[in-house]
Amino acid sequence: MIQLLGRATSGNVQKVLFLLEELGLPYERKDYGRQWENTTTPEYVAMNPIKKVPTLIDGSTVVWQSNTVLRYLASKANSALYPSDAAQRAAIESWMDWTLSELNSAYLAGFRDAKKAEAERAPDTASNLAAELKVLEGQLSKHAFVAGAQFSLADIALGPIVKRCIGFPLGLPEFPKTAAWVAMLQARPAFQKAIAAG
Ligand SMILES: N[C@@H](CCC(=O)N[C@@H](CS)C(=O)NCC(=O)O)C(=O)O
Secondary structure, eight states: OEEEESOTTOHHHHHHHHHHHHHTOOEEEEOOSGGGOOSSSHHHHHHOTTOOSOEEEETTEEEESHHHHHHHHHHHTTOTTSOSOHHHHHHHHHHHHHIIIIIHHHHHHHHHHTTSOGGGSOTTHHHHHHHHHHHHHHHHHHOSBTTBSSOOHHHHHHHHHHHHHHHSSSOOOOOHHHHHHHHHHHTSHHHHHHTTTO
16 A cells, blocks of 8 residues: 655645545555654655655655655556646646745745744745745636646645645735635545645
8 A cells, every 4th residue: 555654734745645535545644754753764764865754655666755746646547637748747747846946935934934923024924925826826817727727736736835825824915816726625525634634
């Protein structure tokens, strides 16, 4: 059976849980990371050299980097969430890459500052995050889903993290299209299971 190593409170683990649930694949999740302090052992580092979660074990195959895990699982399942057509894949992957290369640092700053008093927050945290969310809002103003008309791997990669972003108490502007898209995800049992730990 597939093993997913990673705490259920990690946004990067939650996106993998979201996909596993959508695909209906049997899996076992084990708590790794943060308070479990087990991502620095030689055994773990041999599987995941950045000492982070998630790590996926599928028989003799070990996969790290959450978006790579998503592509691996969807490819192996030959899932319509990740069509083989090159143009469709590019539309999906652009947003997956955007999450890691553009949104992620603004998200992490937002995550940290959301727990601080207003006076202790970095002055540009909210504006940086709002600027990234505006990009997504623009896309969701034109399309029902992140990569176009169909629910895809892009929605799975972005969902858990963007849901957190729009809920940060940082005085962010409203993002109505993004909020409506998150509400649509929240109607999916797979998403509900994936984010249940918060
Ligand atoms: N680019 C990596 C980032 C992974 C990452 O930053 N994971 C965080 C949790 S979201 C982590 O492992 N933090 C340390 C910990 O939980 O111990 C990926 O997408 O898998």
